[in-house]
Amino acid sequence: MARTAGMYSLELRGVDKQYAGGVKPVIALDDVDFAVEPGEFVAVVGPSGSGKSTLLNVCGLLDDPTGGRRLIDGTDVTNLSERERTAARKESIGFVFQDFHLIPTLSAVENVALPTAFDPGDATDRAADLLDRFGLGDRLDHDPTELSGGQKQRVAIARSLINEPDLLLADEPTGNLDTETGEAILGEFERVRADGVAVVAVTHDELVEEYADRVVELTDGVLSGGVRVDDRERDGDGNDSEAADPDFPWLAGDGGEP
Amino acid sequence: MTDTETDGKRFARSGRSDASGDSDASGRSWRPAPSWRPAIAMAGRNLRRNRIRTVLAVLGVCIGVLAVATLGIFGNVLALGADDAIGDVGTQIVLSPNADAGIESLSDADVAEIRRAVGEPAVIPLYTDGALVSGATDQTFTTVYGVEEPGLAFEAAEGRLPERHRQGAIVGAGIASDLGVGVGDTVEIEGAQIRIVAVLAETQTFSPVAPDDAVFLPESAFAADGYDQVLVVSESGGEAREAAESIRESVNAREDRVDIFELAALVDEIDEFFDLLGTFLLGLGAISLVVAGVSILNVMLMSTVERRQEIGVMRAVGIRKRDVLRVLLAEAGLIGAIGAVLGTVLTALIVLGFLFATPAETAVVLDPTNGYYLLLALVFGVGVGLISGAYPAWKAASERPVEALRD
Numbered sequence: 298m299a300r301t302a303g304m305y306s307l308e309l310r311g312v313d314k315q316y317a318g319g320v321k322p323v324i325a326l327d328d329v330d331f332a333v334e335p336g337e338f339v340a341v342v343g344p345s346g347s348g349k350s351t352l353l354n355v356c357g358l359l360d361d362p363t364g365g366r367r368l369i370d371g372t373d374v375t376n377l378s379e380r381e382r383t384a385a386r387k388e389s390i391g392f393v394f395q396d397f398h399l400i401p402t403l404s405a406v407e408n409v410a411l412p413t414a415f416d417p418g419d420a421t422d423r424a425a426d427l428l429d430r431f432g433l434g435d436r437l438d439h440d441p442t443e444l445s446g447g448q449k450q451r452v453a454i455a456r457s458l459i460n461e462p463d464l465l466l467a468d469e470p471t472g473n474l475d476t477e478t479g480e481a482i483l484g485e486f487e488r489v490r491a492d493g494v495a496v497v498a499v500t501h502d503e504l505v506e507e508y509a510d511r512v513v514e515l516t517d518g519v520l521s522g523g524v525r526v527d528d529r530e531r532d533g534d535g536n537d538s539e540a541a542d543p544d545f546p547w548l549a550g551d552g553g554e555p
Numbered sequence: 556m557t558d559t560e561t562d563g564k565r566f567a568r569s570g571r572s573d574a575s576g577d578s579d580a581s582g583r584s585w586r587p588a589p590s591w592r593p594a595i596a597m598a599g600r601n602l603r604r605n606r607i608r609t610v611l612a613v614l615g616v617c618i619g620v621l622a623v624a625t626l627g628i629f630g631n632v633l634a635l636g637a638d639d640a641i642g643d644v645g646t647q648i649v650l651s652p653n654a655d656a657g658i659e660s661l662s663d664a665d666v667a668e669i670r671r672a673v674g675e676p677a678v679i680p681l682y683t684d685g686a687l688v689s690g691a692t693d694q695t696f697t698t699v700y701g702v703e704e705p706g707l708a709f710e711a712a713e714g715r716l717p718e719r720h721r722q723g724a725i726v727g728a729g730i731a732s733d734l735g736v737g738v739g740d741t742v743e744i745e746g747a748q749i750r751i752v753a754v755l756a757e758t759q760t761f762s763p764v765a766p767d768d769a770v771f772l773p774e775s776a777f778a779a780d781g782y783d784q785v786l787v788v789s790e791s792g793g794e795a796r797e798a799a800e801s802i803r804e805s806v807n808a809r810e811d812r813v814d815i816f817e818l819a820a821l822v823d824e825i826d827e828f829f830d831l832l833g834t835f836l837l838g839l840g841a842i843s844l845v846v847a848g849v850s851i852l853n854v855m856l857m858s859t860v861e862r863r864q865e866i867g868v869m870r871a872v873g874i875r876k877r878d879v880l881r882v883l884l885a886e887a888g889l890i891g892a893i894g895a896v897l898g899t900v901l902t903a904l905i906v907l908g909f910l911f912a913t914p915a916e917t918a919v920v921l922d923p924t925n926g927y928y929l930l931l932a933l934v935f936g937v938g939v940g941l942i943s944g945a946y947p948a949w950k951a952a953s954e955r956p957v958e959a960l961r962d
Binding site: 354357359360379380383384386387388390391392394398400401402403411412414415456457460 | 593594597600601603604864865868869870871872873874875876878881955956957960
């Protein structure tokens with residue numbers, strides 16, 4: 298599937314997420330519109346409990362929205378079975394966690410190759426190339442315990458890229474790192490997005506906001522600035538053409554535009 | 556997300572790895588492969604993480620397998636040994652004339668009818684009498700049989716059993732040692748001097764005719780009209796039972812001409828007892844294997860709870876539930892398999908030690924049926940590992956990654 302001009306790496310349209318609560322349901326996301334273009338770096342900020350983690354889980358196909366639609370690279374992935382979601386995560390999404398979450402029994406290069414561990418063929422060479430790219434070419438066979446925080450986070454980024462994702466989701470990527478290392482990691486994100494990968498980082502760190510193209514704020518489940526202003530204007534006529542292509546209703550309306 | 560896109564990415568990927576295929580990756584031990592290999596490799600590393608816990612779980616299975624295998628083999632050896640000792644009791648039938656029906660002896664016609672009835676088994680008619688037998692120094696009162704074809708029922712330890720017994724005496728092992736005589740010596744029976752042509756091998760088992768303490772003479776030495784006993788020698792207990800049944804249906808059809816003395820039924824009872832004993836012993840062993848299974852269950856539950864986040868990460872980065880399940884099942888299976896192999900080897904060593912330390916008969920201990928118990932224990936050990944690992948593995952692999960990743 299060729300990448301159409303104007304297609305988003307990730308798009309949420311009117312997404313709601315509710316959790317069953319004691320008396321009435323807890324609303325974690327409230328009619329969220331969110332779109333990220335290939336190569337764009339978006340920082341999501343907001344107080345704790347505002348639904349940032351939920352947003353990331355919904356974007357990362359770890360959780361399903363209660364309402365609204367979700368698209369990755371132009372394909373509707375709102376209602377996938379658990380199996381399909383797992384496959385889609387592997388295919389299109391990379392995760393970078395605050396705690397790195399490397400597998401302690403695997404070496405650096407094996408951690409990078411982990412998502413492909415059960416596939417036919419050996420991804421070790423690719424994993425080694427990626428680590429080399431992040432300056433860890435001499436640490437391939439080190440265990441995670443033998444690596445510094447910054448090195449672990451680089452291994453985690455390499456792992457998130459092993460399947461060439463469209464979207465990289467980062468949960469407080471600099472949260473456990475000192476400023477200097479954090480800056481270096483953000484520098485790595487710059488390179489990642491230079492390859493056309495969209496990066497969404499949930500963060501409290503002002504440094505991340507500096508590196509981001511766009512900062513969106515989530516407050517009590519309401520997202521402001523989720524879609525760029527020029528994009529939002531384009532959306533005006535999107536709804537009439539929904540019948541044209543159930544998978545890409547807004548694209549059918551926008552198709553002619555660059 | 557379509558199939559073609561997936562394939563396209565795959566091809567692009569493999570092309571790239573070919574281009575850089577000459578890196579130092581060739582010597583690495585951990586290689587992703589499509590089957591269970593990566594799962595087993597990962598499982599092995601996970602087991603090494605908490606060595607003491609793994610060793611204890613392996614020990615549990617090892618003891619369980621040891622218990623099943625040794626108790627199983629022990630019961631089997633007892634049964635085989637008993638069979639060996641009493642087996643012949645069940646294969647011999649002794650027929651005697653039924654005095655209650657006024658029959659004093661069995662004629663040649665009776666013997667012929669018995670031969671027709673039993674078919675395969677050897678039929679040996681016997682004259683029976685008691686007589687004083689003297690050697691050079693000692694003398695003893697003993698049973699004397701008249702027999703024409705001694706080779707059908709007995710074996711010689713010294714000398715040769717004649718095909719047709721025409722002259723000379725064949726003495727049982729007990730008589731030979733009591734009187735201190737051997738082949739070539741002469742014994743005096745009822746005033747007649749008779750040369751010994753053969754000494755019988757000592758019988759290992761109980762036989763209704765007690766050949767150890769008997770002397771066998773040619774039929775011509777007896778002046779009786781008919782035979783006093785007919786010995787029927789079969790190959791197996793089952794054949795003996797059939798022979799006895801045929802005699803009841805033919806020779807004894809109209810009137811009970813012969814009394815039938817058979818021990819096959821008794822042998823059946825004894826066999827049944829040893830079967831029961833063997834099952835009981837296996838059951839005892841199985842209890843310890845169940846305990847081992849519970850310990851695997853415990854170990855797997857603990858380690859999957861500890862690794863909850865790790866498993867969540869694996870699921871989040873796109874590893875399928877079934878592959879996570881494989882890793883965890885491989886861990887439980889490895890514990891079971893290693894424990895089972897150790898237990899089996901230990902059992903084999905114990906059986907060999909038993910062989911050297913006690914006078915048990917080699918043939919009984921090394922009987923191939925004992926191998927069946929070793930195999931059974933091995934399969935049980937691996938099976939227990941897989942069964943007790945199944946629930947924790949399924950539980951951990953099924954957890955939603957979003958829950959598992961939550962701190």
